Amino acid sequence: MTKAKKAVETLSREERQAAITVQSAKEVLAEIESLKGLINDENLPLPDRREAKRSMLDASERLCNLMGLAVFQLTNGVNSEFQGRMKNTLDALRSRLLDMGTNLMIDKLSRIHDRAETVLEGRAYPLGLAAKLDMAYSGIVDNLKTLGAMERLGDPQRELVDTTARDIRSLADIEQSLGVMEEMESAPRLRRQPA
Numbered sequence: 339m340t341k342a343k344k345a346v347e348t349l350s351r352e353e354r355q356a357a358i359t360v361q362s363a364k365e366v367l368a369e370i371e372s373l374k375g376l377i378n379d380e381n382l383p384l385p386d387r388r389e390a391k392r393s394m395l396d397a398s399e400r401l402c403n404l405m406g407l408a409v410f411q412l413t414n415g416v417n418s419e420f421q422g423r424m425k426n427t428l429d430a431l432r433s434r435l436l437d438m439g440t441n442l443m444i445d446k447l448s449r450i451h452d453r454a455e456t457v458l459e460g461r462a463y464p465l466g467l468a469a470k471l472d473m474a475y476s477g478i479v480d481n482l483k484t485l486g487a488m489e490r491l492g493d494p495q496r497e498l499v500d501t502t503a504r505d506i507r508s509l510a511d512i513e514q515s516l517g518v519m520e521e522m523e524s525a526p527r528l529r530r531q532p533a
Contacts, residue, residue, distance in 0.1 A: 352415035359411055360424050360431075363404040367431055370397045374438065395446060398439045402481035405432065409484075432486060440487040443478050444495055447502055450474055454505035463516065468509035475506055 349357065376382060376390040408428055412421050450471055457463060479499065482488050491499070 349420070350415065350417075352411065353417070353420050356408060356411035356416055356420075356424055359404055359408040360427050363401055363408060363428070363431055366397055366401040366404060367435060370394055370401065370435070370438065373397065395442050398435070398442050399477065399481060401431075401435060402439065402484045406480070406484045436485055436487060436490070439485050440482065440490070443482050443485075443487070444491075444498065447475070447478050447498055450478070451498060451502040451505060454502065454509055458505060458508060458512075463509065463512050465513060468506055468513050471509065472506050475502055 373390045373394040377387050377394065379387070382390075405428060408424065412424050412428075416424075453467075454471055457467060479488075482491075482499075
């Protein structure tokens with residue numbers, strides 16, 4: 339029996355789960371790096387590069403989720419030697435992803451901000467938009483925290499994070515003040531007339 343095979347067999351269930359999560363994160367990072375090559379390929383048609391960018395953003399979010407899960411798994415039920423090795427692997431992944439992932443997240447955050455600002459300026463408030471934008475915003479901020487990027491943001495990026503949060507809160511306040519649900523509850527109910 340080889341040493342590698344023996345080592346795999348001695349891992350606890352929690353350690354195997356953490357190792358699988360870290361391996362999945364490595365595979366998603368390889369996918370991201372491949373997509374980055376497509377995005378930078380000027381011979382590729384623009385629609386294909388845009389699709390690659392969308393795919394890369396989705397993959398970045400998956401990677402952040404996997405890394406968050408791995409950190410959780412490594413803090414629960416694994417021995418310190420294994421934990422140290424896996425944390426070193428995660429740190430290497432995080433540093434490879436940090437700049438690329440941060441730029442992608444900030445790009446997505448900018449689109450959320452633009453959408454919120456457009457709605458606030460246009461004064462047409464689609465019901466439920468604030469909640470939808472808030473969910474997307476929260477996901478991005480969580481991903482930036484997972485990457486360790488929040489501390490490294492420059493002033494313009496920090497301002498974008500803060501302004502987007504304020505705009506989403508303003509939209510939520512407007513939706514609430516419209517009182518659509520209150521109006522529905524206070525409207526007289528139609529009663530069926532006996533035939």
